[in-house]
Amino acid sequence: xxxxxxxATGLIGKExxxxxxxxxxxxxxxxxxxxxxxxxxxxxxxxxNPETGEVDETCxxxxxxxxxxxxxxxxxxxxxxxxxxxxxxxVLSSNLLFQLLKTHPNQVRQLISASAIGIYPSxxxxxxxxxFTSIEHxxxxxxxxxxxxxxxxxxxxxxxxxxxxxxxxxxxxxxAFPQLLKPIRWGMGSVLGSGKQWxxxxxxxxxxxxxxxxxxxxxDGVYNAVAPQPVTHRDxxxxxxxxxxxxxxxxxxPKWVLKLILGEMHVLLFDSQKVQxxxxxxxxxxxxxxQLEEALRNLLKKD
Numbered sequence: 001x002x003x004x005x006x007x008a009t010g011l012i013g014k015e016x017x018x019x020x021x022x023x024x025x026x027x028x029x030x031x032x033x034x035x036x037x038x039x040x041x042x043x044x045x046x047x048x049n050p051e052t053g054e055v056d057e058t059c060x061x062x063x064x065x066x067x068x069x070x071x072x073x074x075x076x077x078x079x080x081x082x083x084x085x086x087x088x089x090x091v092l093s094s095n096l097l098f099q100l101l102k103t104h105p106n107q108v109r110q111l112i113s114a115s116a117i118g119i120y121p122s123x124x125x126x127x128x129x130x131x132f133t134s135i136e137h138x139x140x141x142x143x144x145x146x147x148x149x150x151x152x153x154x155x156x157x158x159x160x161x162x163x164x165x166x167x168x169x170x171x172x173x174x175x176a177f178p179q180l181l182k183p184i185r186w187g188m189g190s191v192l193g194s195g196k197q198w199x200x201x202x203x204x205x206x207x208x209x210x211x212x213x214x215x216x217x218x219x220d221g222v223y224n225a226v227a228p229q230p231v232t233h234r235d236x237x238x239x240x241x242x243x244x245x246x247x248x249x250x251x252x253x254p255k256w257v258l259k260l261i262l263g264e265m266h267v268l269l270f271d272s273q274k275v276q277x278x279x280x281x282x283x284x285x286x287x288x289x290x291q292l293e294e295a296l297r298n299l300l301k302k303d
Contacts, residue, residue, distance in 0.1 A: 015205065050095075067113075102157060111160070115147060122267070201231070202226050
């Protein structure tokens with residue numbers, strides 16, 4: 001079996017590729033960097049450029065499933081120009097894949113796309129399942145709506161589309177988690193705002209396993225990619241501090257301070273989404289890391 005992966009060299013992509021290789025699956029991947037286009041055992045790279053519409057059509061040879069992760073990081077200051085890049089990197093890449101499949105013979109039967117829980121409105125009280133539809137028009141929610149619409153078009157080609165709405169990914173190798181660790185390690189950890197905002201998290205290994213589960217079970221539709229037990233921001237920080245045996249003496253950081261430093265992007269730290277993963281569990285997926293303490297100890301065991 002062959003799987004085409006976009007965003008394969010990113011944090012989540014690397015872990016997914018490792019899982020695919022462990023199952024004997026051959027991986028084709030698309031890269032916008034010619035120097036990253038390489039051929040190794042069970043892996044072959046192909047060049048593409050969604051901005052110019054360039055793509056090596058031979059990337060589809062023998063491919064049955066596409067795992068689509070490509071998209072600019074949201075963890076950069078949101079200038080007007082960069083906000084456009086966040087949206088376009090997702091929509092243009094999806095559109096290019098769609099045109100490629102539409103105009104070239106292929107045997108692709110499923111597309112599994114990354115998405116985000118940022119589609120849900122910030123709330124301290126609500127509990128979100130996949131059937132929630134009262135979307136508020138914030139920048140983040142609009143990004144996710146356009147993102148999901150761009151992959152939904154593949155259903156017109158008779159392809160199953162599965163969208164995994166990802167929460168806070170816990171990994172020491174990248175993403176937001178290492179940024180949470182730094183100040184705590186230095187003894188300068190601080191709860192942001194009230195600390196009551198919900199953090200729906202997932203261990204990187206469970207997330208990668210979920211993508212492969214969606215492939216093996218040919219899932220379609222929307223699934224929340226979060227662990228079963230969300231926690232408050234305060235509980236997350238105090239759990240990290242406890243495991244690292246570091247104090248959290250610094251007073252809470254007011255919201256206005258982060259807004260001054262980060263601009264509009266500060267919402268990433270203060271938005272609250274309590275999200276449930278009941279749907280994917282009902283399909284038979286099991287989490288290796290259901291409790292935050294267990295996940296943190298696995299990630300921090302060598303610290």
